[in-house]
Amino acid sequence: xxxxxxxxxxxxxxxxxxxxxxxxxxxxxxxxxxxxxxxxxxxxxxxxxxxxxxxxxxxxxxxxxxxxxxxxxxxxxxxxxxxxxxxxxxxxxxxxxxxxxxxxxxxxxxxxxxxxxxxxxxxxxxxxxxxxxxxxxxxxxxxxxxxxxx
DNA sequence: GCCAACGTTGGC
DNA sequence: GCCAACGTTGGC
Numbered sequence: 001x002x003x004x005x006x007x008x009x010x011x012x013x014x015x016x017x018x019x020x021x022x023x024x025x026x027x028x029x030x031x032x033x034x035x036x037x038x039x040x041x042x043x044x045x046x047x048x049x050x051x052x053x054x055x056x057x058x059x060x061x062x063x064x065x066x067x068x069x070x071x072x073x074x075x076x077x078x079x080x081x082x083x084x085x086x087x088x089x090x091x092x093x094x095x096x097x098x099x100x101x102x103x104x105x106x107x108x109x110x111x112x113x114x115x116x117x118x119x120x121x122x123x124x125x126x127x128x129x130x131x132x133x134x135x136x137x138x139x140x141x142x143x144x145x146x147x148x149x150x
Numbered sequence: 151g152c153c154a155a156c157g158t159t160g161g162c
Numbered sequence: 163g164c165c166a167a168c169g170t171t172g173g174c
Contacts, residue, residue: 007159007160009160031169032169053159053160053161054159054160054161055160058160058161058162112161129161129166129167130159130160130161130166130167130168131159131160131167131168132158132159132160132167132168132169134159
């Protein structure tokens, strides 16, 4: 089993929204690195840290799991959709998504500030300045180190 | 294939 | 709201 971290803006779709709907298709990702991870690497049952970005206290707020393997993100082919991509061909889909399932909220937010202070987390892309990757792998030791902070 | 222009992300 | 970082686009 693999571990991941996925970012979302709480004003758009936060951990409380995920709790309400239980399962959410993670569509609209238009970044090739993130696409490759969703399409090729994610497996059902993988665990995910749910991260709130672009908000008052950015940080990890909950845990989710991967509910489906990667499958084509057909919102890319819908001209009405927010993340429509005219270059995406339904016969040869450019973008992929997975379904994400709510597991639990953390007892508290583990802020980005606090994550940056941890020596064990210095290699995480997340703590690098200017990291814009919205989906990233988390190692087993990083996963445990973060849970130990809860 | 280079690189300037542009758009987006996301912390602050 | 500002702006640094970074990915993408497109002219050449």
